[in-house]
Amino acid sequence: MIAEIGLFSLILALVFASLLVIIPAIGLKTGKTELIDSAPIYVIGQFCFVAFAYVALTLCFLSNDFTVIYVLTNSSISLPWFYKLCAVWGGHEGSMLLWVAILSLWMLAVTLFSKKLENQFKTRVLIVLGALSVGFILFLLSTSNPFLRQFQVLDSQGRDLNPLLQDLGFLFHPPMLYMGYVGFSVAFAFAIAALWMGKLESNWTKWTRPWTLAAWCCLTAGITLGSWWAYRELGWGGWWFWDPVENASFMPWLVGTALIHSLAVSEQRRQFMAWTLLLAITAFSLSLIGTFLVRSGVLTSVHAFAVDPQRGTYILGFLLLVIGGSLLLFALRAQTLQRVENPALVSRESALLLNNVFLAVIMLTVLMGTVYPLLIDGLGLGKLSVGAPYFNAVFVPIMIPLLILMGLGIHLKWQRDSLNRIAIRLIAIAAMSIVVPLMLLILFANHINGYTLLGLTLAFWLILSTLKLLQIRIRQRGVNALGQAFLGMVVAHCGIAVTVIGIAVSTGYGVQDDVRMAPGSKAKLAGYTINFIEEKNLSGPNYHGAQATFTIDNGKEIKTIYPEKRIYNVGKMAMTESAIDVNPFRDIYVALGEPLDDTAWSVRLYFKPFIRWIWAGGFMVLAGGLLALTDRRYLINPGKKPVEAEGAPI
């Protein structure tokens, strides 16, 4: 019964989404204001029914309704209740429902928090979002109905959620990631609405920027959590694999980052308008491509749970329509929106343009590596795979100039500046950022790793240069007049530097050892003695296995950790639960490999210095984004006369 209510709600949501597209559009055409003003009602309707559907599916999970195929394949009686809540999005159908639910949530947010938007404009934004909802709800209903029933298997215990997904990280990672993916739809809709109007309100950037920042923050959080989850669950200690699915989330992030920066130029200087619109379109297009890559099963990766050509065809068609259509609209209309002013070659505009070029180039190289195997396979030239070494070889050389630029660009003035002035200001910092890391490595490390030194130099340059600017601003304006957006930039840029430090040190000085150990034996790792104390049987709600006790002895104190090997009862799937001794400066990571004979195990030991800094940096970037988001100029109605439209209406 509940499943049918869910399905029915979803159909009603489709009706509301369709009405949202049709009725206000007629209103815009005929100029009837009551039709235009009805848009929010349909948004609320769509939201309520999608929410009903989502709750219905959740209830199916909680009540173990295994006649629903999706519940059967993604849950089991013995699954703990909180994992049942996230099993809702553990498979293809449910994750698409989550996508639609989040889209509806963003739409509701736009309706509620955009009171000051001009009605004509806001309605167009909602129509665009409504059209996207129609596409996705139709996709759900026609190819991936989560409420589908079966009556062959009746006495099932359920096939259980993929054990990889039974982890704390999975509670937050997918919803955050989707909030980010789908959030770019708002910036996209703002861009399309502006192109549709054929004119750009002077406040357009001011309206778009907080929405973009919000989506970008969610995506940042999602990626950081995902990396942390991979480290604990998948990775045998790896934290980024250049897996196609990771790339699918990283590409929109790169473009989103470029978008935030180009929006800054558009807002402050009224430059790069067309480019900003293009980025807004690209960011969302990449989110859609990400969905396509992951959901169509084209790519083989741990996340690709769907292998179904019909879905692939639908998404491909939808992609072509949305991306092709919006790019066409852009090509037709964008020129009329440009205003050309010419800042000097050395200026903050140029630095931000350069930043955009670098970010776009990185995105393209990642895209290239991700789709190259597909292209070759599609052309019938053989099967191959592009591994992590490709991405590292390309990514690192492009990041170096970008990091240098980050330290330089923030000091430049708008419109015109001189390199001499900057050179005088920063020369001491440049020298320090070479000398200090070198000293630190000489003092604290037994050998000097060239890559780590390079990474540390870049990170120190970035942090010192950013703090220098902070100091100058405080001296000029005082602490209270800095502005949240500026502080956000400081925190986020330092966060990038912290991540760079984490990557440089953990890669350069990490130690890995695979050893054969039995209870009673010990191993040496980077100055620590690791003892295998004992092994005992383990039984959990839906798994059994072995739990080992290890102690880590650094000569002064002894820590005890408990790595596990779990066998999940339903799929008979083995899972390694690593145990990690954490402190801010290093992780000791112990994972059980496989039993070799009666007592011995293969054991993987890691010493990872500074690895926590990678995620700490990610969360600092997030904090920076949140700070900028709460800047006063977005929260308080500016109250100034805003109507100074640009470009010619067509």
Place this chain on the structure above:
Amino acid sequence: MNPVRKRKLLLLLFILTVMALVIALVMYALRQNISLFYTPTQVAQGEVSGARAIRLGGMVVKNSIYHSPNDLSVTFKLTDFNKTVEVTYRGILPDLFREEQGIVAMGNVMDNKHFKATEVLAKHDANYMPPEVRDSLVKSGGKSVQ
């Protein structure tokens, strides 16, 4: 040339230079870092040179896994139901590695019967078969696979 044109030209030249450099970098990195996928039959027929790392996909033969008692060396046989290749590997096998499971080994061909793996991949759940492996199993026609 007026300054606006000059600036635009400079910008264009700059972007073209960056693009050229990046394309060169991408081509180089792709050439170095792609690994082609082969089947045990192709290895057994001597189609693969040992100079470059490749990916070898197939099914792990039942009762063929042998762990060394002294260290973490392991050998197992990989088949496409037509020809079989013996794989040696030193290290920890992934959780989903087991008999009669489709896996992908990365490494170098030693001779027509032996393969030295540097990495063994067996992701995904128990019902999953990497598409390359499935294709190669279907191609060699030994057995129909789900």
